[in-house]
Amino acid sequence: MKKFKYVKPKTIEDALEYLDENADEKKVIAGGTDLMVKLRNNKTDPDLIIDISELEELKGIYRKDGFIVIGAATTLTEIAESPLLKKYCPILPQAAASIGAVQIRNRGTIGGNVANASPSADTVPALVALGAEATLMSRGQERKIALEEIYIGPGKTLIKPNELLTSLSFPEPKGSWGGVFFKLGKRKAQAISIVNGAVQITVDDSRSRFKDVRIALGAVAPTALRIREAEESLMDREISCENIKKAAEIVKSKISPITDVRATAEYRREVSGNLFIQAVCDSLGQLGISISM
């Protein structure tokens, strides 16, 4: 590990000042579960590390103006255990609980999971399916950007060097949603996803048609994908095997998986379709609608 300077700002303003200050290579650390590995393997070589792990302003999960807001430095354990999230959007705590193991979740934060832009980040498909926005702050400025638009490639985001991801927020899901987070890893803990994804569904009053549908998948493209074409193919359509299978074909056609140490591209594509169908069925099941494929 190379030598670097370390600062622990006491306020967001201080942190933003450090981010803005000089032209050196800077890295923000919170839980450090990704950064420490990269530092060890010489995959990054910063001059300055800015520790935001104890900025109270960046922590917490709360409701505000019809939105659910999560501070970027909130740990994955806190998200996994949050009664509020479990009530309103269980797919997010499920996604958080699927990451690493206890030690990782105790340190790792949702901001880190999002901002590192790993294509297989587990909270991202859940957040995308929930329609989450990221709040980015820089000195004297603040902007919001839809999470599904923030990624431009593996490890690459639209977050500028002087910006800090401070929170994630999404509208409180209204009405009766069925939702499933799914993750395929090689084992039940400490597994990087081969495929992950989330589905959120509402149905119309007759319970025979889909109403709102959200579909997001990760680890099968350079960035997490919201698959709107598949969503549209289901919205306001009849709940049927045929329609779900058609949507699955769209999902399979929209992803662009690669072959890596964890799985082949063909396997990822095949299993994405399978898992998607299963997730839709399970989501409908939560709404009391059973469908056998």
Added chain:
Amino acid sequence: MKKEFKYVGRTFPPDHGVRKVTGDLDYCCDVKMPNMLYAKLLLSPIPHGIVKQINTSRAEKVPGVIKIFSHFNSPNKMFSTYRIIPGQQMCFEDETLFAERVKYVGDRVAAVVATSLAAAREAVSLIDIEYEELPALLTPEEALNNREVKIQPRGNVVHEYVVDVGDVPPTTEDCITMESETQTQRIHHAAIEPHGCIAYYDTAGKLTIWTPTQSVYGVRTVVAELFDMNYSDVRVIKLPIGGSFGGKQEFLFEPVTSFMAMETKRPVKLILDREECIIHTRVRPPVKTRIKTTVTKSGKLLELIADSTLDSGAYAGASPDYVATLSQKVCKLYRIPHYRHSGRAVYTNTVRSGGSRGWGAPEIITAVEIHMDQLAKKLGMDPVEFRLQNLVHPYDMDPVVQLSLGDARVIECLQKGAEAFRWKERYNSQDKQGRYRRGVGVACGAHKNGMYGGFIDSTSMVLKMNEDGSLNLNASIHDVGCGIGTVMKIIIAEVLDIDPALITVTEADTEYTGYDPGVYGSRVTYVVGACAKKVAEMLKEQILENAALILGKPKEYLRVEKGCVYTVGEAEKRVISYQEIAEKAIRENFRSLNAAYTYHSSSNPGSYSVQFAEVVVDTVTGLTSVTDFLAVSDIGRALNRGMIEGQFQGAVQMGIGYALCEEVRIDEKGRPLNNSFANYHMLTALDMPDVKVLLIEHEGDEGPFGAKSIGEISTVPTAAAVINAVNNALGTSLSDLPVTPDKILAALAEQKRVRVC
């Protein structure tokens, strides 16, 4: 008649148990010495090439760097990391301290010694090397088909053999034949403790090596021969081992660390990181085996023809012996009228293969047991019934090694296990539709008890009683983590009826403990334990003789109990404690109580395990969960029961990983893909089923109290049991390990395609 034991068969904590739970026990990584230097290796990034030039000028500028080594400034004498004793056969001297011609990604190119690990690490990253790349042969097929590229001067074949015993008997029955091919893969031993050692060369010219090794005498042989030193000037001290599984059997780091210590005249410590452990040390060899059997329609095996190719990696190491052991397992398990096994070990430009728990047995038994299951299916027979017809019986002769199999109870293991597992009911249940498919599988495994019949198998010990009645066992114990010292204590305690807490056991130290070739070949309980029993019995005689002198009573009228000697056959029982006996023996009778013995094994019975697995395969993802598991073993007699169960549970963890998910894959450029624990996946606590252990105890062989080995046999049939269960669940015939989700989905797709056609 059931024997009553006081200590044997109970559960005791392992060696240094308290120090392990308090964090007080020093492993190699914890040891610090005054003036100690830290070494870091530079490993080859290419699979095959010549190290043309090394520029160390940038690296030398790093503060704290003491010296940088490579083939340009080190001896080029060849050595074998496998040579335990000087005259050992099948050892090929095919490597040097630093490679001039690198032969795999991970080969040793250079090393930096510095005053801190950070400095050594930084300096390594600043060494510039010019390689001339050579064509790399990454599989045995490539190595055999491109013999003009020689990986080693000897050529690309390390060793070949043919074993051919028996004849096909005449039969009037109709017969069928079946062929199969099984590929097993490279496995990282994955001891949680990383490899390493410490060496110091003092001003008097004596070399001391502290190392978590499986054989201190082997380390001494290799190092003393390499540096032309007297054996008496090389002292090797065994450190606590944080897991081994065969991975610390060969002598890989001690020579290079010793050399750096000799050159710097300061203690040098080398500890590998996890990636180096995976890509540089040793792996379980990949083996491809084709099997052809002929069997009568009623299920009697007539003939088994096997051909195996083992990937040795870039150096021979243990591979010549290892490949030969493939042919020494099958006839320990089945009665086969005609058995022929041809095999070869082949050099490739990949990470070196080496000793690995079970030594050939997991590799060949996996192939045989997957084959037997498919054969039973072809015959329309229950796989248990089919095996029962063909398994060996107690005291059968192993026709390959020409030794009795002893009280081989594999049939009983299978029968009792099938009953406990409710095999018939579960095998015949139909749960083969829908998303989740349930299946059960069984496999039998055979292994041995020591090296008798193949290699030296002796051990020397001294057991002495102290003036207070406590005991010291002086022996070359190499505990690898399963509590070998504790086993010795249990044996001695049982003979002398003394609290095991009063016994201290040494670990191996070439200067102070007697000769023992090391921990491998499942020889410890059976051979080393037998020696402990012998010295305890000898000491018991001495105790009785001294008690007889003190009590004035012939020793035939004395017996031991709870650390005392009692008179028998007298109206009033008299008693004298061991303490009194020992103290008086020294003070009044000028005798010291100690027994010395060198034991040599004279038998090598089979060890058996039969294992049953239940799996659930998710046809949506191809993921397999092992949901239930039973391991049965004919252990002879359990010595430390809790530890034995734990060893089985650990062995099953390793075996399920072998079946389903563990693999060090090599990419097309020769680079190991699974080079960290982030992508080399072992099962976690959440992935493991409840593993039940059933021990069959008959005490039919010569081990201490009838005990046989379990350390290796425990993992031998695991993978086959799991894969047979997967094949049972899906109706497939998968045999390419590990059976990963993508292979399962592909097999299911193929099944569908065939059905449609």
Added chain:
Amino acid sequence: MLIEFKVNGKSYQIDVCPSMRLIDLLRDELGLTGTKEGCGEGECGSCTVIMDEKAVNSCLVLAPQVDGKEIITVEGLAEDGQLDSLQQKFLEHSAVECGFCTPGMLMSAKALLMKNPHPTDEEIRTAIAGNLCRCAGYAKIVAAIKAAADSTDQ
């Protein structure tokens, strides 16, 4: 930079290099070598310690991040030479073999029991899923943790 923290109840003030990791701070600066390094990237859990009541991988924490924190290591489990019930049950249940994963395993278990004194088997397995053991296949470890939890009932 100067940091203040507590380890096993004892206060320390130490000048650390920013790039130092918590595991190095414990092992090299304080001589607490019970905490082991098995992978250096948070995969094996051998280096698990408790920081402010939570199990963390000490190889993934920067030393400066320890400022103001309270750490418990394996050396802090026994009190006045009396083993913690977890340590005792690990010994009784054959949950210790080679011992290299044991300190990390004990600390994950300790953190669990501090938060959840009566865990189910599944909760125990989840709590130690980040701790690899190659010797014993986890069953004995789960049983030992369960027994330690039960023993605190009395």
